[in-house]
Amino acid sequence: MKLKFITKSKGAAGEYSEYSFNSHTGCSHGCRYCYLKGMGMNHPPKPKKMLYVDNGWILIPTTPLEFARDCYRPELKQLIAENPTVKEKGIFLSFATDPLLLQTIEYTNAIIKMNARYDVKSVLLTKTSNKSWLIWLRDYFMTLPNYDYEDFKNLIEYGVTLTGFDELEPDAAPNRERKKSLQFAKTRKFTTWVSLEPIIDFNKSLEMIEQSKDFTDYYKIGLHSRKKYARTEALEFKRKVEELLPTGNFEFKNSFKKLIDEV
Numbered sequence: 001m002k003l004k005f006i007t008k009s010k011g012a013a014g015e016y017s018e019y020s021f022n023s024h025t026g027c028s029h030g031c032r033y034c035y036l037k038g039m040g041m042n043h044p045p046k047p048k049k050m051l052y053v054d055n056g057w058i059l060i061p062t063t064p065l066e067f068a069r070d071c072y073r074p075e076l077k078q079l080i081a082e083n084p085t086v087k088e089k090g091i092f093l094s095f096a097t098d099p100l101l102l103q104t105i106e107y108t109n110a111i112i113k114m115n116a117r118y119d120v121k122s123v124l125l126t127k128t129s130n131k132s133w134l135i136w137l138r139d140y141f142m143t144l145p146n147y148d149y150e151d152f153k154n155l156i157e158y159g160v161t162l163t164g165f166d167e168l169e170p171d172a173a174p175n176r177e178r179k180k181s182l183q184f185a186k187t188r189k190f191t192t193w194v195s196l197e198p199i200i201d202f203n204k205s206l207e208m209i210e211q212s213k214d215f216t217d218y219y220k221i222g223l224h225s226r227k228k229y230a231r232t233e234a235l236e237f238k239r240k241v242e243e244l245l246p247t248g249n250f251e252f253k254n255s256f257k258k259l260i261d262e263v
């Protein structure tokens, strides 16, 4: 099936999720290490062409709800029919932007609602801290007929990136605020997760784990593709991660495994 609105992941992105949704390209957090920079996309979010419809002589934007209903839904249904595991694996929001920016959030909301309607999980990753949005989303689910907290936990995964280096992420919410939003999400019974990628400094990443482990369900851990790391330090880091997270609720990405010769 040729996908138009849902993106099939390639390369390292596939270690997060097989499928993603990106309403926009570009992101205004201004991270110095941004992987989008190399793709010429380190700028405020621009809506993708797919959000516009051709009314005969001019392109007009669809509303998020129209887009979700008329464009996204048919593709989602077809994807489920061809690959039912997408329900459990989920759709990742987003690789090409942050899903909770002013420009993207309404599309994100519409897509989460549509995914939930077909029992497809939505996996979010953000560098914002937006408690009112977390409250809104939880309340939205709780008012749906036949949904309880278990359904909610299975259908939404809320994740934040933690590097511990605010100065490298000048326009994102500070790491401290992201941790607070994660803690808040946990108290509201969200499934929570942390992307420890890119690791800027091993000790700082350990600090991030220590400060978030009581309210984080799982971690994904990866390196910066353009940074050099010492293998001995990586091995020591791994040992300490295993100590801090004895239940094994973490996954090292291939970039890390390659450094320590595990792949």
Ligand code: SF4
Residues within 6 Å of the ligand: 026, 027, 028, 029, 030, 031, 033, 034, 035, 036, 095, 096, 097, 098, 127, 172
């Ligand atoms: S949050 Fe992600 S996409 Fe946005 S600037 Fe930072 S690294 Fe780039």
